[in-house]
Amino acid sequence: MRRLIIFAALLATTSAASAADLSLKAPASPAPAPFEPWDIAFGSGIVSDYIFRGVTQSNHQPSVTAYFEPRYNVTKDLQLYVGTSAESIDYANRAAAEVDVYGGIRPTFGAFALDFGVWGYLYPGGSCTDNVLTGGIPGGNVCPVSTSTIFLADGNVMKKDVSFFEVYGKANYTVNDSWQVGVTEFYTPSFLNSGAWGDYASITAKYTAPGNLFGKSGVGMYVSGEFGRQWLGTTDAFYGTGPGTLFAGGIPYASYNTWNIGIGFTYKVFTLDIRYSDTDLSKGNCNAFTSAFNATGTTNVTPINPGGAGSNWCGAAGIVKLSADLTAMTSLK
Known part of the structure; x- marks a missing residue:
């Protein structure tokens, strides 16, 4: 009996020691990842046609773009951001490029993602375009905003400086892993510095296919x-x-509808987007709105386009875009 008691005591001591040893060797729980308030998004792309709200900005020619956007996450549900981007364009005033500067705030509330901010569109390097000749020398006349002018054979005119800004709001609702729907609203007191106010509103929808649609290809x-x-x-x-004409004080631009639909393929940081875009603007009203430098014809007469020249800058267009989008905190790690 005495030996049995001693054996039991030794067994208990050994078990306790083994348990203590195991507890010391057990891996510690991973510490929660530190909150990273700062991030930077950046990317670039090439597109077959730079379309903005249904209207080509590149004369239906290819355009290149790049952007840089620092972000500050106040919390996981509130982000502040500023950014800049640039796009190659082909305008009647021969502006060198479109340079955008913007900033805003992005709060999220569960499935709702909101975005509010200000967007500035800058067009450096433009020249005043007027259809009036002085002394028979194209470009020799004086325009209201510049003495540097271009003569357009189609009679269209365009200011040297067409820079403007918009205030905007966006709301996006994630229905589930596959579906998202949203609304947007943009307002400016002077679209393209024309003096005409502009208001753009839209509804959006996006379906994302299951991640295993193409197997393990990514x-x-x-x-x-x-x-x-x-x-x-x-x-x-x-x-x-x-x-002395009906619109001597200015042209009441025609409002219009625009729509687009497309399919995209993603792989790592790359996106290939193939899209169709169109508007209901007539060629005559499109000419009055865009001041296209290559408008033709005399039969596209509208109340705001008495000369009859027409432009295809607002019609149906197919768009192919290849882009790369990265963030410093995820893509570069």
Whole structure:
């Protein structure tokens, strides 16, 4: 009996020691990842046609783009951001490029993601475009905003400085892992510095295919679309149709609807987007709105386009875009 008691005591001591040893060797629980308030998003792309709200900004030619966007996450549900981007364009005033500067705030509330901010569109390097000749020398006349001018054979005019800004709001709702829907709203007191106010509103939808659609290839796919309306006011006198005419003080631009739908494929940081875009603007009203430098014809007469020249800058277009988008905190790790 005495030996049995001693054996039991030794067994208990050994078990306790083994348990203590095991507890010392057990891996510690991983510490929670530190909150990273700062991040930077950046990327670039090439597109077959730079379309903005249904209207080409590159004369239906390819365009390149790049952006840089520092972000500060106040909390996991509140982000502040500023950014800049640049796009190659082809405008009647021969501006060198479109340079955008913007900033805003992005709060999230569960499935709702909001975005509010200000967006500035800058067009450096432009020249005043006027259809009036002085001394028979193209470019020798004086425009209201510049003495540097270009003569356009189609009679269109465009200011040297068409820079402007918009205030905007966006809301996006994630229905589930596959579906997202959203609305957007943009307003400016002077679209393209024309003197005409502009208001753009749209609805959007996006379907993201299951991640295993293409097996383990890492390729993703989505389908997305947008329907929007661009409301426009009346320009200042620079864009008027001449003294004594109906619109001597400015042109009441035609408001229009625009829509697009497309399919995209993603792989790591790359996206290939193939899209169709269109508007309901007539060629005549499109000419009055865009001041296209290559408008042709005389039969596209509208109340705001008495000369009859027409432009295809607002019609149906197919768009192919290849882009790369990265963030410093995830893509570069």
